[in-house]
Amino acid sequence: MFDWRERFCHHTFPMDRIRNFSIIAHIDHGKSTLADRFLEATGALSARELRDQALDTMDLERERGITIKAQTARLRYVRPSGDEFILNLIDTPGHVDFSYEVSRSLAACEGALLVIDASQGVEAQTLANTYLALQNNLVLVPVINKIDLPQADPEQTLTQMENIIGLPRDEAIPVSAKKGLNIGEVLEAIVEKIPAPRGDPRAPLKALLFDSWFDSYRGVIVLLRLIDGVVRVGSQVELMSTEAVYEVEELGYLTPKPVKVSSLSAGEVGYMIAGIKKLSHARIGDTVTERNRRAASALPGFREAKPMVFCGLYPAGESSIEDLREALEKLRLNDSSFQYEPENSPALGLGFRAGFLGLLHREIIQERLEREFGLSLISTAPSVGFRVVLKGGQTLEIRNPSELPGPHELLKIEEPVIEAIILTPDRYLGALLKLIENRRGSQKKLEYIGSERVLLTYLLPLNEVVFDFYNQLKSLSQGYASMDYEFIGYREAPLVKLDILINREPVDALSLIVHRDKAYALGKSLVERLRRIIPRQQFEVSLQAALGKRVIARETIKAFRKDVIAKLYGGDYTRKMKLLEKQKAGKKRMRVIGRVEVPQEAFLALLQIR
Numbered sequence: 001m002f003d004w005r006e007r008f009c010h011h012t013f014p015m016d017r018i019r020n021f022s023i024i025a026h027i028d029h030g031k032s033t034l035a036d037r038f039l040e041a042t043g044a045l046s047a048r049e050l051r052d053q054a055l056d057t058m059d060l061e062r063e064r065g066i067t068i069k070a071q072t073a074r075l076r077y078v079r080p081s082g083d084e085f086i087l088n089l090i091d092t093p094g095h096v097d098f099s100y101e102v103s104r105s106l107a108a109c110e111g112a113l114l115v116i117d118a119s120q121g122v123e124a125q126t127l128a129n130t131y132l133a134l135q136n137n138l139v140l141v142p143v144i145n146k147i148d149l150p151q152a153d154p155e156q157t158l159t160q161m162e163n164i165i166g167l168p169r170d171e172a173i174p175v176s177a178k179k180g181l182n183i184g185e186v187l188e189a190i191v192e193k194i195p196a197p198r199g200d201p202r203a204p205l206k207a208l209l210f211d212s213w214f215d216s217y218r219g220v221i222v223l224l225r226l227i228d229g230v231v232r233v234g235s236q237v238e239l240m241s242t243e244a245v246y247e248v249e250e251l252g253y254l255t256p257k258p259v260k261v262s263s264l265s266a267g268e269v270g271y272m273i274a275g276i277k278k279l280s281h282a283r284i285g286d287t288v289t290e291r292n293r294r295a296a297s298a299l300p301g302f303r304e305a306k307p308m309v310f311c312g313l314y315p316a317g318e319s320s321i322e323d324l325r326e327a328l329e330k331l332r333l334n335d336s337s338f339q340y341e342p343e344n345s346p347a348l349g350l351g352f353r354a355g356f357l358g359l360l361h362r363e364i365i366q367e368r369l370e371r372e373f374g375l376s377l378i379s380t381a382p383s384v385g386f387r388v389v390l391k392g393g394q395t396l397e398i399r400n401p402s403e404l405p406g407p408h409e410l411l412k413i414e415e416p417v418i419e420a421i422i423l424t425p426d427r428y429l430g431a432l433l434k435l436i437e438n439r440r441g442s443q444k445k446l447e448y449i450g451s452e453r454v455l456l457t458y459l460l461p462l463n464e465v466v467f468d469f470y471n472q473l474k475s476l477s478q479g480y481a482s483m484d485y486e487f488i489g490y491r492e493a494p495l496v497k498l499d500i501l502i503n504r505e506p507v508d509a510l511s512l513i514v515h516r517d518k519a520y521a522l523g524k525s526l527v528e529r530l531r532r533i534i535p536r537q538q539f540e541v542s543l544q545a546a547l548g549k550r551v552i553a554r555e556t557i558k559a560f561r562k563d564v565i566a567k568l569y570g571g572d573y574t575r576k577m578k579l580l581e582k583q584k585a586g587k588k589r590m591r592v593i594g595r596v597e598v599p600q601e602a603f604l605a606l607l608q609i610r
Contacts, residue, residue: 013086015267016196020088020225021141022106024133025115026123026482030145033177034115034186035073035091039256041183042075042087072211072223072269073256077187085191088269090210090225100305100357101337103132104210104285107301108225108269111139111194113186114167118144118152118174121453122160124423128484130165141189142167148176156450164449199266205229205237205288206295212282218250220276224288225269227299232263236291237274240298244281245291246274279332305337307355308416308487309362309382309466310399312343312509313369314351317376321350327373328352331365338365343400345509348378353400355385359466380509382466387414387490401511404497407548413513414490415461419444422456422473424481429454431476439464440515460485461493463513498523500530501544501551524553531555 025031075087092105106112112133116126133140142161144154158169173189175182211223224231231237231248238245252260253270264270276282285302289295315324328340338361340354356362362382369375386398389411398404404413420441424432426448436443436458445457465485473481498519500510510530514522523545530543534557541557568575 013268015199015201015265017084018086018088018197018267019111019190019194020090020109020197020267020269021190021194022090022092022109022112022133022138023115024092024102024106024112024126024129025145026117026120026125026129029115029117029120029123029126030177031091031115034113034143034145034175034183035089037177037180037183038075038087038089038187039073040180041187042077072254074253074259074269075255077191079188079191087187087190090269101211101284102129103136103301104208106133106136106138107285107299108208108210109136109138110197111141111190113190114140114142114165115145116142116157116161118146118154118157119149121153121157122164122423123482124421124484125482127164127421127423127455128486139194140167141186141193142172143186144172144174145177147174148179148181160450160453164453164455197267199226199228201228201230201266203228203266204293204295205231205290206299207231207288208299209239209282209284209286209288211284212279214279218273220273220279220282222272222274222276222282222288223269224264224272226264226266228266228295229290230263230265231272231288231290237272237288238291238294239281239283240287240289240295241283241302242281242286244276246276248272248274284337305357307337307339307357307385308462309356309358309384310353311356311362311382312345312348312351312380312400313340313354313366314345314348314378314380315375316378319375319377323373323375324352324369324377327369327375328354330373331368335365337361348380348509351378355399359470381512383513384416384462384466386416386495386513388412389414398513400508401497401513402508404513412492413495415463415493415495417488417491418460418462418465418485419488420456420458420460420465420483420485422458422481422483423449424454424456424477426452426454428477428481432456432473432481435469435472435476436460439469459488461515462487496547499546500526501542501546502530502534503541504544506546519547520552523547527553527555531557536560 023031023034072091073089075089077085077087079085090105090108092102114126114130114133116122130140144157146152147154154174158172161167161172162169173182173185175186177183205226206228207224207226209222209224212220215221231251233248233251235248236245237248250260250273251262251264251270252258253264253268258271261270272288283302284305287295287298287302313324315321332338332340338354338356340352342350343353344350354365356365359382366377366379370377383401388396388398388405390396390405390409391411396405422432436456439460441458441460443456443458445455447455449455470483473483494516495513496516496519498512498514499506501507510526512522527543527545534541534543536557536559538560540559543555543557544551545553568579
């Protein structure tokens with residue numbers, strides 16, 4: 001990732017000439033393209049070095065058009081008057097799964113460019129990111145992008161911006177990031193409207209760690225925004241949440257290429273290498289201070305990244321459990337926000353239970369494991385973490401349905417709940433309300449914004465959202481509805497464990513924790529789908545859905561049958577019966593020792609049953 005050729009710079013900039021800003025937008029509204037134009041306009045990269053989505057370093061980011069890891073770039077901007085400014089662009093991930101990383105990146109800034117697509121208007125994530133920016137007291141500069149598209153409607157977009165977000169339309173700058181229209185105006189607005197950082201270089205060191213990644217040659221590289229004080233090469237620094245102490249080996253900033261410096265001062269953004277060997281020591285949102293002259297208190301807002309969605313990962317085909325363990329260890333060096341622990345499934349053998357920030361995060365991790373490490377994987381259907389209160393008063397966190405205690409031990413089960421913001425054209429309102437009601441949503445707010453757009457705020461169980469909810473939302477609204485959500489806590493619900501039995505043996509990887517009212521319909525739907533997916537065997541296979549000891553649905557996969565009496569001609573009928581009885585006994589014996597292979601599609605079938 002890094003080009004470590006020698007580049008040194010000892011020049012410190014006055015704080016009033018520094019601007020720290022971020023670009024926030026809904027997915028695919030042109031954030032990365034706008035960042036490319038800034039790099040081009042300020043000469044940060046030469047024409048030969050510049051490529052599309054220059055700050056997106058992974059192939060996966062380029063293919064999907066999303067930013068997964070936040071990047072940063074220090075731009076040297078000279079105004080037409082000749083005044084020189086340093087603009088620190090702190091790029092942020094663009095998906096709800098990474099909203100904590102976004103909030104920490106925003107905490108490192110004084111202002112943000114709010115990019116809105118002129119052809120799509122204000123979306124749910126635009127609104128959610130705006131709230132995040134306002135919580136961090138940032139100055140917002142609205143930018144209306146893609147004005148060159150034939151379907152662009154800047155006037156309608158400006159009206160939505162005024163009605164939904166409350167920003168005056170005359171503050172918005174119309175641009176085309178693709179064609180480079182009005183980029184100079186945006187750079188001027190950054191200098192004019194976004195305030196310079198405030199901080200005291202003479203105070204004890206206090207720096208926000210807003211990103212980190214692992215370099216196989218240098219160890220962990222952390223990105224810092226210095227709030228107060230100065231950090232120098234050779235000084236001893238402490239990471240306040242873990243109290244780990246390290247010596248600073250190298251400092252610098254990214255242009256986006258690394259440039260070494262001997263020190264970084266209050267207001268500046270740069271990278272630090274200090275021989276940190278574990279990414280888990282460099283937690284996003286942590287405060288870095290000097291060991292011998294500690295800051296009085298840590299910066300607010302730090303929290304542990306908490307997994308919300310869980311699934312089992314098992315090796316398939318040529319891949320072994322050792323290959324998978326090694327790949328997970330290496331990948332965790334670059335992304336400490338996912339967790340994993342070994343588990344043993346009677347149906348699938350040895351594997352790992354992994355926890356992710358959300359569904360997209362899970363998809364990306366699985367795709368990276370398969371691409372970067374050449375693994376073939378079986379992943380079980382995603383589930384969420386539940387909180388269980390036992391009759392003795394003890395509280396347990398349940399990440400896997402197989403961990404759920406028996407009904408006689410349970411006092412109550414609590415499920416995670418999210419607050420979802422959904423923006424949709426009003427012509428799809430009826431279908432979406434029906435979908436949300438079916439998923440046990442409770443309405444908080446429904447309001448019209450503009451003549452044809454509706455803003456819905458709903459409380460939804462996360463367990464209902466992980467199963468195909470987003471796809472159905474897009475399908476019912478023909479792609480026009482957008483959604484963002486925030487985890488708000490746990491609430492009690494009448495939940496039960498639904499087991500799937502194949503030949504009377506429970507398959508733990510197919511178990512689900514579901515709402516009692518939905519258990520029968522789900523069980524019936526799932527065994528019907530499994531009957532179509534699991535291939536026929538030489539023996540009859542029974543598929544059952546059960547709540548505890550009670551079977552609530554059953555399907556049978558008929559056995560292949562060979563016509564054993566075809567060779568007979570004439571004679572007594574007892575000859576036929578003898579052959580049929582012999583075949584029946586063979587099938588019975590085969591059923592006892594036979595093992596039903598459950599294909600990957602069976603686990604994916606869980607995703608389409610709601």
